[in-house]
Amino acid sequence: MLASFFNLNPIWQALIAGLFTWFCTIVGAAGVFFVKTIHRKMLDSMMGFAAGVMIAASFWSLLEPSLDFGETTYGSWNWLPTTIGFLVGGLFLRLIDHIIPHLHLDKSIEEAEGSNPQTRQRLSKSMLLFLAMTIHNIPEGLALGVAFGAIGTMGLTSDNPAIALSAVGLALGIGLQNIPEGLALSMPLRAEGKSRKTAFWYGALSAVFEPIGAVLGALFVISMSSILPYALAFAAGAMIFVVVEELIPESQSGGNTDIATLSLLLGFAIMMILDVALG
Template sequence: MLETFSSFHPVLQALLAGLFTWSCTIFGSAFVFLFKDINRKFLDVMNGFAAGVMIAASFWSLLAPSIANAEDSGYGIWAFVPAAVGFMVGGFFLRLIDVVIPHLHLNEPEENSEGPKTKASKNLLLFLAITIHNIPEGLSVGVAFGAIVAGAANGDASLSAVGLAIGIGIQNIPEGSALSMPIRAAGSSRLKAFNYGQLSAIVEPIAAVIGAVAVISMAAILPYALAFAAGAMIFVVVEELIPESQTNGNKDIATLSLMVGFVIMMILDVALG
């Protein structure tokens, strides 16, 4: 099956990988049909795990290949420049989205919503927060598959990109639950809560295709694009996932879960890459 997948064009691979990560969110969101709410400790553990996965993916799957590609492209001692520039631009990009799109992080009162003032419902604001979170995940998957054509790829690059998609998909399962269950607990129907949860990740296959097409069309931007995705993901981790996992009395187990997520993603990347 993996050999068949590897025979597809990288843009199609990116689309399928994005659909896979979205399907993991759908699966997690479907837990709302079985449970009414989510245990706080479990949510903190899952947020920590997701943070670990994203930190590891940012380095092993994105920043390290960015520097390696810059070295191969003749940057010499300046090979760090694309990684540094792309990383910072990725963070500022997510900050800009935070400013222009109204949203509300989980477990925050409605008056703490960020972005422009709006009369949107709390459910919609929560949905937008998770959707913003999912954009860099989709981009990172697309850029990783686009690298296969863009010139950074060795023979195992497709497997490395698959490992990245698997890691993001794993952490999308609890993420879907983390959105759908609070919406259900607030009084919405199970179907409505499920739809909010699963639709929050519809941006992932879209962003994956955009990322893949961009780096294939403009191979010179590849090291910048890889680092851009890393910077965007680290912004999400530091602004959202780690604080949410550390403010409810579950610091130690959330931190250990972060380390487990990091190790699992590292193993996936190294074993498959």
């Protein structure tokens, strides 16, 4: 079955991977129908776990392949496209973070971010929380697309599946951390007074960009194969920005610093095992 998946067009692979990670978010958001309350310690541990997964994925699934692919064209200067892509990816997410109104889980509505105060005031707290999680999912979708687009760019098949297995590991890691993320959005919305159904839909749709971003990322890389080292590093920079800007501060803001940190280490270790074992 896995061999058949590898033989699909990389764009289809990216779409399937994006749908899988979105489905994982839906599964997590559905927890609102079964869980009455979520303790802050659990929420902080989930955010820490997600941060660990994303940090590990940024290196083993994105930065390390960027350096490897860049060596073919740039030789000993392979660090240059990786560095440029990484920094541009972080700046890109900073720009989105600055433009789109949003609210982090640990903040009051008065602390909503975004460049237009009037727009922020018109949006409900639920929508601001939804937009924050959507921003978070943008680099994940792009990372999936770039990883699977690399398969088409490098001409790899089931006979040489190293990069394909690494991309699968990335999809599994992102999907794994999307489950608690879906719950981490739907439960606070339920606590704000939203119905279980409404809270579920907000949580489920927060990751709708992932399959879209995966397809766009794959198309972009395949159409411009020379940018592959930049694109891989770009996705890594965007993911690290989200981790440092959002996940780690949120996981540490509830006073459960030890459990959040240990959860981060666990998430990092699991993602590292997935990537190294599969790749």
